Amino acid sequence: MLIGYARISTDDRNLNLQKDALVSAGCEKIYSDRISGAKATRAGLTLALEVARTGDVLIVWRLDRLGRSLKDLIEIMSILDERGIGLSTLQESITTTNKSGRLIFHLFGALAEFERNLIRERTTAGLVAARKRGHKGGRPKALDPAQRQLAVKLYTDGQHTIMEICRLMGISKPTLYNYIAEMNT
Incomplete structure (x- = not known):
């Protein structure tokens, strides 16, 4: 069975073309869905995936209607692949029902994984460089060292409750x- 999925980002657009x-x-x-592709839960897509059975093909007008990011597309494709459901796009003429589409x-x-690794490496290098410049990551302390010592002293003295401190x-x-x-x- 051929199952169609259409999505528009905002209400001012119209689904008729798709x-x-x-x-x-x-x-x-x-x-169909009238929701941003960045939203994780899309009721129309969820329903289409529930209805689809092994051997069915999910058809979308364009690939960007299915997912907003490459990572999202790969995740959806993995779900389809596990369940034996094909994917076909009308505009890009990509189909996973043949070897070249797969x-x-x-x-x-592979490109998505490469991109994630590059981002991870750049982030790590940035953190190392910031530490070398003396920057400590994380949220700043609410109290300065003297105030922290006072709070601990009030606690150890036992004169005040924790809530009072x-x-x-x-x-x-x-x-x-x-x-x-x-x-x-």
């Missing part, structure tokens, strides 16, 4: 416990 193309392609059922998707997957110092309980642990190490 739906007409999907009907012309022979789709028996068409599901090759294209495997190349996309937190209210007085303007910090949360976990922050107070972190300062206590920091002073004890």
Whole structure:
């Protein structure tokens, strides 16, 4: 069975162009969403995937209607692949029901993985360079060292409850416990 999926990003657009193309392609059922492709949950796509069975083909007008990013497309393609469902695009003329179409998707997957590795390497290099310049990552401390010592002293003296200390110092309980642990190490 040929199952169509159409998506538009905003309400001011119209699905007719995509739906007409999907009907012309022979789709028996068409599901659609009026939502950004960046949104993880798309009810129409979820329903189309639930209805699709092994041997069916999911048809989209263009590849970008199926997913916003290459990573997203690869994830969706993996789901389709596991379930034995083909994918076909009308505009790009890509189909995974043949060997050359599957090759294209495997190349996309390799490129996506390469891109993720490059991003990871650049991020790590940036963090190392920042540390060499003396920058410490993470959220800044809520209190300066003297205030932290005072909070811990109030705690160890036992004259105030934890909630009183937190209210007085303007910090949360976990922050107070972190300062206590920091002073004890």
